Amino acid sequence: xxxxxxxxxxxxxxxxxxxxxxxxxxxxxxxxxxxxxxxxxxxxxxxxxxxxxxxxxxxxxxxxxxxxxxxxxxxxxxxxxxxxxxxxxxxxxxxxxxxxxxxxxxxxxxxxxxxxxxxxxxxxxxxxxxxxxxxxxxxxxxxxxxxxxxxxxxxxxxxxxxxxxxxxxxxxxxxxxxxxxxxxxxxxxxxxxxxxxxxxxxxxxxxxxxxxxxxxxxxxxxxxxxxxxxxxxxxxxxxxxxxxxxxx
Numbered sequence: 189x190x191x192x193x194x195x196x197x198x199x200x201x202x203x204x205x206x207x208x209x210x211x212x213x214x215x216x217x218x219x220x221x222x223x224x225x226x227x228x229x230x231x232x233x234x235x236x237x238x239x240x241x242x243x244x245x246x247x248x249x250x251x252x253x254x255x256x257x258x259x260x261x262x263x264x265x266x267x268x269x270x271x272x273x274x275x276x277x278x279x280x281x282x283x284x285x286x287x288x289x290x291x292x293x294x295x296x297x298x299x300x301x302x303x304x305x306x307x308x309x310x311x312x313x314x315x316x317x318x319x320x321x322x323x324x325x326x327x328x329x330x331x332x333x334x335x336x337x338x339x340x341x342x343x344x345x346x347x348x349x350x351x352x353x354x355x356x357x358x359x360x361x362x363x364x365x366x367x368x369x370x371x372x373x374x375x376x377x378x379x380x381x382x383x384x385x386x387x388x389x390x391x392x393x394x395x396x397x398x399x400x401x402x403x404x405x406x407x408x409x410x411x412x413x414x415x416x417x418x419x420x421x422x423x424x425x426x427x428x429x430x431x432x433x434x435x436x
Contacts, residue, residue, distance in 0.1 A: 194356060197364040201248035201371030208240030209376070209385070228340065231383050237376040238390030239268065245372035245398045252364045255312030256401035262305030263331045264394035266298040271388045302393060303328045306400070313404050322412035323404040329419025330400030335392040336426050337433040342381040344392045347433075348373035348399055355402045362406025369398035 213236050216223045223235045242264025250257025303324070310323030338344035348369050355366030372395055379385040387395070403415050422429050 194363045194367045197248055197252060198367035198371040198374075200251065201245050201368045202375040203371075204244030204247055205237075205241045205372045205375035206244075208244050209236045209379075212236040212240060225386065227383060227386055229383065233383055234385045235271070235388055235390075237379060237385040238271065238388040238392075238394075239264070241372040241376050241387060241391040242267070242394035244375070245368055245394055248368040248371065249365060249398050249401060252361050252368065253313060253401070253405065255309040256361075256365055256368075256398065256405070258312070259305050259309035259327050259397045259401055260394050262308075263302050263328075263397035264390050266301035266305070267331075267335070267389035267391070267393035269301075270295060270298045271390050298389070298393075302331050302397070306331070306397070309397075309401065310404065313401070316409075319409055319412060322409065322416045325416040326403050326412055326419060327397055327400035329416065329423060330403065331393040331396035332426075333419050333422045333429070334396030334399065335389055336422065336429045338387065338389075338392040339430050339433045341383050341386070342377055343433050344387060344395065345373040345377040345380050348395045349377070352399055352402065355406060358406045360405070362402055365398060365402035365405050369395055369402060372398065 212223065213234065216236070224232050225235060227233045242260065246257050246261035246264065249260045306326075306328030307321070307324035309327055310325075311320045314320045314323045334344050334348060337347045352366040352370040352373070356363050356370075358366070372391075376385065376387055376391060380387060400419075404412065407415065
């Protein structure tokens with residue numbers, strides 16, 4: 189029965205994501221041109237995969253736990269804002285530096301928005317205050333981590349599949365949410381690798397938040413502390429993490 193629920197979560201997330209891509213590709217709001225960008229190699233790619241994976245995984249995650257669905261949707265929305273209004277700055281230090289100078293960048297909005305969403309989700313998913321805070325850090329940090337890995341086609345989605353796989357061995361919501369994250373990633377990976385689409389900040393943050401929610405669902409305080417320390421370290425050494433992802 190548990191395996192059946194996990195499989196259904198994977199299939200639902202994947203199916204919703206694929207359906208979302210198909211709908212957006214057929215009837216892109218604002219016209220097809222507004223949904224096209226040049227990737228790192230100068231190829232024209234579609235942005236359909238980002239919103240599709242964010243919405244697909246959010247709906248599938250909400251079926252498992254409303255707090256997880258909220259975190260995924262909010263992370264995707266903040267990522268979408270950065271995709272649309274983002275500037276040249278990279279890394280939290282640059283955005284926080286700009287904030288100190290009185291400039292509110294898209295990265296700062298994303299940082300505080302996803303952090304707030306993570307804390308709200310953590311508050312819903314855990315009972316004790318320390319666990320709520322750690323859960324919020326894990327969800328927001330996981331969203332940021334996956335975005336750091338999104339430096340080449342397939343890197344972020346592939347990382348979600350690899351990082352989510354161990355969670356399938358757990359029971360209950362942890363396994364189901366791992367399957368949700370993996371389903372969304374699996375749905376976009378072929379087109380992402382083929383450089384037909386890019387998931388952008390929208391998809392990377394949403395998939396990362398789903399992965400973080402799975403970690404939260406499957407761990408108590410000690411495990412949350414370890415994972416929180418890991419994602420904070422990744423944020424601090426973000427440039428090195430991105431460089432490592434490029435080298436893979």
